[in-house]
Amino acid sequence: MAALGRVIARGNLSRYSAGSKSATSRFEARLRERLKAKHVLTVNSGTSALISALAAAGIGPGDEVLVPAYTWVATAIAPLAVGAVPVLVDINESLTIDPQDIERKITPNTKAIIPVHMRNLVCDMDAVMAIAGRRKLIVIEDACQAVGVSYRGQSAGTIGKAGAFSFNHHKNINAGEGGAVITNDDRIFTRARMYHDVGSYIREQEFEGNEPIFAGVNFRASELTGAVLLAQLSRLDPLLHRLRKRREVMSEQLSKSKRIRISPHNDPANAVALSVLFERVQDAKAFAAHRGVERLIDTGRHVYTNWEPIFAQRSFHPRMDPYKWACRDISYSAEMCRRTLDILERTCYISLGPQYPLALIGLQARKLAALTS
Missing domain, CATH: 3.90.1150.10 (Aspartate Aminotransferase, domain 1)
Structure with a gap:
């Protein structure tokens, strides 16, 4: 309450109008230190973090993205938002993506893997990263349900090319809604920041000069979100x-x-x-x-059998349908x-x-x- 009160009293509810006093920027700095990560970008949800990370990594139409069959549906919908299609992979008894089934599901069109650290249970990232390295795939960690959790000395979300956090009501720290992109890659960070902010090109920010400008969206987080998260980080x-x-x-x-x-x-x-x-x-x-x-x-x-938007394979407009851009049959069934x-x-x-x-x-x-x- 005190943190929110200070933001409201200053009257700058946008992070970009708060300047050096930005609670969101201070939260990012403290989270970077906690994770030992180079970059943290606060966004308005975990879903937005996944989409921004995929867009930043260059995933797009015609690509296949491997996702586990046990996760929140946002993991599977995020690839659709950038024009790619999700391919479902079995979990193993650890409740996380099965590396053996990853190998079986890879095709010439596979571009990325999204391992999900479900319910604070970490994936076998050694195996996932070994497969990705061997098959030249991009790993985007969905650590939305595992904020702060570690895997063999590394923070979940910092092991792949990029990671995604969620700060919604059910997560380890929360602001009702909110999320973050985590990466150690300068170009991924630049592109994620450009994608998440339609007005990114008018900001005076480090790294923006190394990437041609492209049109983004608005996934920005407000200072109210940043203040709540900053206050909670110590817990x-x-x-x-x-x-x-x-x-x-x-x-x-x-x-x-x-x-x-x-x-x-x-x-x-x-x-x-x-x-x-x-x-x-x-x-x-x-x-x-x-x-x-x-x-x-x-x-x-x-559970994947309840992901109605995925099984429907229907977009908001017929000409904006990633399944048509795939130019091949992508099918789902309850028994797959x-x-x-x-x-x-x-x-x-x-x-x-x-x-x-x-x-x-x-x-x-x-x-x-x-x-x-």
């Missing part, structure tokens, strides 16, 4: 610490059960989220009936990623309750373990 690491401790307590109890398996994690030493895997669907259903547990297939909106559905049907995500005392989480852990003993 990020304490939040992740609480999640890590609670995962340790919960996994210690659940690992004693003979009826479930802790889902594999691509960086267990830094894990801040927890899911468990059952052999039988009915056991997962029963477990999900308890407080603090949800079976992932039941979350619906993150059956392995993903099977994993989601048998996997339960457990809330780690960072807002609750650790002792209470320990009690919950013992109760859940007793249910599966």
Whole structure:
């Protein structure tokens, strides 16, 4: 409230009118330092961050972009916004994109991969980057659901060519809506800044001189968003610490059960989220009936079979249809990623309750373990 009050009192709600006092610019500087990244660009949503990153990386009509079949639909819609088409890839038991299925889905038209760090669960970025390097593909990390999370010493979102964060209501830090593009590449940053701001060419900004001007859109964030995010940034690491401790307590109890398996994690030493895997669907259903547990297939909106805009393959105008620009058949079906559905049907995500005392989480852990003993 105090941060918002200062912005309102100054009367400069646009970051570009706030000058050296810009809360948004200060947030970007502090986030760059936290991530050890060269560039951070605040935008108005995680979706806008993905679209800006793809546009900045030169993804466009005729290109295929590999996306996991378990993510928020924005991951698949972002390629359409730049004229490319999404190709769906199975996840593995880590709930993130399966590197083996990436290899199977690559075609001569594949240009990029968007690995998604779902629910604070990191992808196998070593494998993804190895494939991308070998096949000359661009990696745009969707770290919207993993702000601040690390993978083997690197911050999620800083490993690929560019990364995308979301700051909507459900994320690790939030401003209701908001997002950011993360990159260590000067040209990607310049192009993302140009794309996200239709008036970029009138700003006096470093790096703009190294890229020919092109028409952008308006994905700018206001000073109100920047102020809220700046005020919240200091809570990020304490939040992740609480999640890590609670995962340790919960996994210690659940690992004693003979009826479930802790889902594999691509960086267990830094894990801040927890899911468990059952052999039988009915056991997962029963477990999900308890407080603090949800079976992932039941979350619906993150499952590819519910992505109606993707299955419809329809654009706002028939001549602006990326599927026609692809000049080949791109098809989707409810069974195309059956392995993903099977994993989601048998996997339960457990809330780690960072807002609750650790002792209470320990009690919950013992109760859940007793249910599966």
